Amino acid sequence: MDHIKLTRNKIDINLIQQLTIDKSCGACSIFVGATRDSFEGKKVISLEYEAYENMALKEMGKICSELRVQWPDVKHIAIYHRLGNVPVTEESIVIAVSAPHRKAALESVSFAIDKLKSSVPIWKKEIYENDLIGEWKANMECPWPPFSETSSRTFEFSSCKIEHQIDNISDNKLVQIKVNDSELNRRVKCFLKRKRDEINLYNIIDFRQQTTDPALLESIVGKDSCARTQSFLVKQQQSKGHLKVCRATYNSGPQVRPNYSFQLNKLMTRQNDQYEAAKCKVLRNARLQNAKL
Amino acid sequence: MNMEGSSLLVNINVLFFAKSRELAKTSRAEFTVESVIKAGNLLNQLIDSFNLNTISNNLIIAHNENYIENLDTEIHLHKGDEIAVIPPISGG
Numbered sequence: 001m002d003h004i005k006l007t008r009n010k011i012d013i014n015l016i017q018q019l020t021i022d023k024s025c026g027a028c029s030i031f032v033g034a035t036r037d038s039f040e041g042k043k044v045i046s047l048e049y050e051a052y053e054n055m056a057l058k059e060m061g062k063i064c065s066e067l068r069v070q071w072p073d074v075k076h077i078a079i080y081h082r083l084g085n086v087p088v089t090e091e092s093i094v095i096a097v098s099a100p101h102r103k104a105a106l107e108s109v110s111f112a113i114d115k116l117k118s119s120v121p122i123w124k125k126e127i128y129e130n131d132l133i134g135e136w137k138a139n140m141e142c143p144w145p146p147f148s149e150t151s152s153r154t155f156e157f158s159s160c161k162i163e164h165q166i167d168n169i170s171d172n173k174l175v176q177i178k179v180n181d182s183e184l185n186r187r188v189k190c191f192l193k194r195k196r197d198e199i200n201l202y203n204i205i206d207f208r209q210q211t212t213d214p215a216l217l218e219s220i221v222g223k224d225s226c227a228r229t230q231s232f233l234v235k236q237q238q239s240k241g242h243l244k245v246c247r248a249t250y251n252s253g254p255q256v257r258p259n260y261s262f263q264l265n266k267l268m269t270r271q272n273d274q275y276e277a278a279k280c281k282v283l284r285n286a287r288l289q290n291a292k293l
Numbered sequence: 294m295n296m297e298g299s300s301l302l303v304n305i306n307v308l309f310f311a312k313s314r315e316l317a318k319t320s321r322a323e324f325t326v327e328s329v330i331k332a333g334n335l336l337n338q339l340i341d342s343f344n345l346n347t348i349s350n351n352l353i354i355a356h357n358e359n360y361i362e363n364l365d366t367e368i369h370l371h372k373g374d375e376i377a378v379i380p381p382i383s384g385g
Contacts, residue, residue: 052379058358093385122383123382136311137383
């Protein structure tokens with residue numbers, strides 16, 4: 001038989017055990033959930049339990065059905081949850097299961113408490129010594145919201161005592177960011193990405209070809225130049241190729257001085273042997289001859 | 294007749310629990326809404342109408358005592374149906 005109850009009274013564990021006694025059962029496994037007096041270093045002075053009662057009873061019934069499917073040996077099940085104000089150290093929940101042998105009893109009770117924590121619409125509010133408004137808790141087992149990374153990285157208050165407590169920070173330049181590690185990482189990542197994108201965009205803009213040549217403008221209208229190279233792909237006239245080669249001609253610089261090629265060769269052959277010099281001379285001179293001086 | 298059904302309005306009962314009850318300042322209210330509606334849309338309307346913005350990311354709803362965790366689900370509401378606003382649970 002299934003005994004499901006929501007009660008505002010103190011739970012009588014012995015009574016519940018009595019409900020599950022059966023002459024065929026050699027084992028009765030009982031889980032008792034009680035209330036703790038501290039959370040994250042804060043002292044809890046009381047707990048309030050609230051339930052969507054009709055649905056809670058319905059979900060608890062579903063748990064009983066599931067137990068009987070997974071452990072067909074199970075004889076009697078009792079799930080009692082307390083509502084309203086529960087003083088610290090008193091029981092808030094008792095789950096008892098009886099079965100012929102202990103394996104089914106032990107395993108089904110364990111399953112039941114886990115399932116209850118993830119599916120039964122009951123809420124707990126903790127009231128603290130220093131915070132009488134209190135805080136509504138959320139079970140780690142609760143499947144919503146989808147991303148509950150907060151639960152996996154909680155601060156170990158028990159191993160790190162709070163030495164200083166500052167109530168009033170007078171420095172207005174300080175900004176307190178109260179978010180968990182994952183949120184902090186997310187914000188830093190977003191900032192880095194945004195900055196990176198900004199820099200990339202400026203790189204393109206800075207290196208964009210600024211040209212006033214109307215002919216060139218026409219051909220490149222709507223096209224962006226590549227960052228850092230200032231090059232354009234322009235189709236060569238009457239050619240199947242796409243590359244137009246532009247030769248740069250400088251009207252100032254050392255190459256316009258008289259005897260430039262002669263002087264240059266003289267400088268270069270000083271370090272090379274005769275054979276290399278001859279070879280270089282031929283190549284370099286050829287190129288220089290083609291260049292406009 | 295337009296079978297979208299979105300123009301048909303129904304009167305439903307909304308229940309609030311835990312933090313949502315404190316924010317809405319009531320444990321139950323009547324609400325008028327389209328009879329065929331996406332769960333997410335209904336939830337957003339409730340969030341706006343009952344001051345639940347601070348916990349808007351953590352809520353799901355239950356329709357006639359059945360959880361609707363997937364907010365893309367389309368629900369068909371009838372007069373007097375019960376919708377409950379469900380913050381993250383903490384039983385046990």
